[in-house]
Amino acid sequence: MEIEVTSSSSDIEKGVIHSQGVAYLVWEDLTVMLPNFGQGPTKKLLHGLSGYAEPGRIMAIMGPSGSGKSTLLDTLAGRLSTNVVMTGNILLNGKKRRLDYGVVAYVTQEDTLLGTLTPRETIMYSAHLRLPTSMTKEEVDDIVEGTIMEMGLGDCADRLVGNWQVRGISGGEKKRLGIALEILVRPRILFLDEPTTGLDSASAFFVVQALKNISRDGRTVISSIHQPSSEVFALFDDLFLLSGGEAVYFGEAQLAVQFFAESGFPCPSRRNPSDHFLRCVNSDFDVVTATLKGSQRLRETHKSDYLMNMATAEIKELLASKYKHSPYATRARSRMRELLATQGVEIEIVKGSQAGWGKQLLTLTRRSFVNMSRDKGYYWSRIVIYIIVAFAVGTLFYDVGTSYTAILARGACGGFVTGYMTFMSIGGFPSFIEEMKVNIHFLYMILIFSPR
Incomplete structure (x- = not known):
């Protein structure tokens, strides 16, 4: 045939x-x-x-x-x-x-996306991290817009991806966004x-x-x-x-x-x-058949359903x-x-990310600031708390003087501020974990498929 x-x-x-x-x-x-x-x-x-x-x-x-x-x-x-x-x-x-x-590109089941970004921003940051530094901004923008259109994300491109705090795009749109991130490098x-x-x-x-x-x-x-x-x-x-x-x-x-x-x-x-x-x-259907054996429903159907008669x-x-x-x-x-x-055409090998180290650092820094500034629970509420605590500590230790006892007061103030800032920094751990998942997924894709 x-x-x-x-x-x-x-x-x-x-x-x-x-x-x-x-x-x-x-x-x-x-x-x-x-x-x-x-x-x-x-x-x-x-x-x-x-x-x-x-x-x-x-x-x-x-x-x-x-x-x-x-x-x-x-x-x-x-x-x-x-x-x-x-x-x-x-x-x-x-x-x-x-x-x-x-x-090669690999799309996993899990969505490793930042919920505070829009699909357009997510693809844009990924493009700046992976595409060659030599490409102009217009060329990168064209690739990003082409990818958005190719994956049918035009209608939701400027809505937030969403997380547990903010309702965002649908599950299907998140899947298509995950695919869009992988096809950026064609x-x-x-x-x-x-x-x-x-x-x-x-x-x-x-x-x-x-x-x-x-x-x-x-x-x-x-x-x-x-x-x-x-x-x-x-x-x-x-x-x-x-x-x-x-x-x-x-x-x-x-x-x-x-x-x-x-x-x-x-x-x-x-x-x-x-x-x-x-x-x-x-x-698994064998277990179901064994469970139903002897029931009226099974006796009515087993004669006509040949699948019931064979394991x-x-x-x-x-x-x-x-x-x-x-x-x-x-x-x-x-x-x-x-x-x-068939002797296929040699495929050009890309050795990891083509973006320069400086461009990657700048892109990650900018993305981190955008992520934090839009996360009200992490960023803005903490600023309010820091202002209130600073005012309370400032009034408590205001005009303590320069005597011997003032040295102990100043030491106590420094210890309190240091300890408080250390423990408050743990509050940023969830945001750190979220960004780490995105970055580790990107790094893993580069390491696993990079030529050796």
């Missing part, structure tokens, strides 16, 4: 977008293990996974909780912790090489860890639609996702379905329904395909076995060989 290629992929292969430095990512026989270190059996997190991701397409890594979605995503992005062992190959444009900063590969978590169906749709638009720019987008709606699922080009660290299906997302039907597990006409896939491979482990094993010998797996292996033989 021939491999169907979308128009965007055809343009890329013809070289229309090659000048930008596209990224073909291929992984072969990836196995990830958690060693026991003498405290039990070795645990396999991923079992010999192979696949590929192409520019101009968006891939969904889907599966039940604990199936290995985040582990596969972290493995491909080079973010695995040091206590796990990985075997297999990850190749970029046919070569085994490190995925560097500027080539990475060729974008990884996202469950970007629709905690969002309603409309917000999730807008987030994935924004990712779809990013992929059309010739970028490779890989996202883990738990249980998307049918509208969201239809936006994905490719699907990697996992269960227990094993591949159940890999190929075009729209052909997954056909594969399940050919394997003997057709998706009902009115059911969300992603719900059906997870129903077939999620072992999930049995279904998963059957699907995995059928996939390995299916035309879908054959097409995937054939496409992998083609991509491995």
Whole structure:
């Protein structure tokens, strides 16, 4: 069977977008293990996974909780912790090489944003911290405005992000803002860890639609996702379905329904395909079935529902076995060989932040002052307290004289002021933690993806 290629992929292969430095990512026989270190059996997190991701397409890594979605995503992005062992190959444009900063961006589940800034200010400060110092203000402004429009943040660009004190932008807009911060440096590969978590169906749709638009720019987008709606699922080009660290299906997302039907597990006409896939491979449903066994409801439905008559482990094993010998797996292996033989254009490596040290210091200082000045609980209330305490201490020790006893009074005054200022400085710890999270996330992204 021939491999169907979308128009965007055809343009890329013809070289229309090659000048930008596209990224073909291929992984072969990836196995990830958690060693026991003498405290039990070795645990396999991923079992010999192979696949590929192409520019101009968006891939969904889907599966039940604990199936290995985040582990596969972290493995491909080079973010695995040091206590796990990985075997297999990850190749970029046919070569085994490190995925560097500027080539790869990773969007985590957590939103590391300052609630006192607006989306436009957040992106602007990030741009000044990461883009080259040689760029003019007009060039930086153009990139910031282009990023805002690309992520659909125009309507909320000048509203505060919001925190526990101030109501701000919605959860979906925060997710899109987090993605906007990562695409500032125009990475060729974008990884996202469950970007629709905690969002309603409309917000999730807008987030994935924004990712779809990013992929059309010739970028490779890989996202883990738990249980998307049918509208969201239809936006994905490719699907990697996992269960227990094993591949159940890999190929075009729209052909997954056909594969399940050919394997003997057709998706009902009115059911969300992603719900059906997870129903077939999620072992948690076995617990539910066992709990309901013997009830009237189960006796009424078990004859018509073939999923009730088979254990999930049995279904998963059957699907995995059928996939390995299916035309879908054959097409995937054939496409992998083609991509491995492709000598892609060398992608320019960015060695960390391109902004100068002085510009970064100035930007961080300015951002810190803006953050503090807008935080009424941290900044303005403390100023009022300091003024009141200064007035009280000043009146208490006013005109103490120059006698011997005045020396003790002056010492007591100095000790009180020093101790009070020391303990009051602890009040700024929450604000410090908030900024530290943002800065550590930015620093971690640079260190983890910087060339060595």
